[in-house]
Amino acid sequence: MMNFAAIDFETATSARNSACSVAVVEVKDGQLFDSYYTLIQPPGNRYNYFNTQIHGITREDTTTAPDFAAIWPELESHLRDRIVVAHNARFDMGVLRACLQDAQLPLPHFAYADTVTISRRAWPDLVNHKLDTVGAFLHIDFQHHNALDDARTCAAIPVYAGRELAVDDFRRLAERLSFRIIPFGSRKGGIPR
Secondary structure: OOOOOOEEEEEEOOOOOEEEEEEEEEOOOEEEEEEEEOOOOOOHHOOOOHHHHHHHHOOOOOOOOOHHHHHHHHHHHOOOOOEEEEOOOOHHHHHHHHHHHOOOOOOOEEEEEEEHHHHHHHHOOOOOHHHHHHHHHOOOOOOOOOOOHHHHHHHHHHHHHHHHHHHOOOOHHHHHHOOOOOOOOOOOOOOOO
């Protein structure tokens, strides 16, 4: 079945460990099932002007927000033993890895795929494969750089690609479009089922 989760981070600075918000959207049987969103206080509650201009989150917004270690148990419960997608997954997986390392937390067990690659393979003729371009192509109205909206839009990409190709299983979609599902976690045993 088309079961997976989509994640999106926003960061306060150029440092990968500076997550200031995160959202996860869970898809079950090709339908939005659950979502999780929270603000996160980045280290020292420091922000770069440039980052705030992109996502609109300020140090005032996160003054009383929990740090990454405090939100991790809830966040991990939405990722553990799942396939997780992200748009430009290298960035989001790098943020997650840096935040875990900074908080001295072990890596969770899940696998991930990149929706940039999925969209490139599914719709190669688009002018580019940025999230706002793909979202517009799929007729999704969303606020770009809002973590929850970005995660929802990201989640729609494999669902729409699967519908177009008459594929209702994420692994079969990966085979059909020749994209990789990459293990993230610290446990051996490969990719979650």
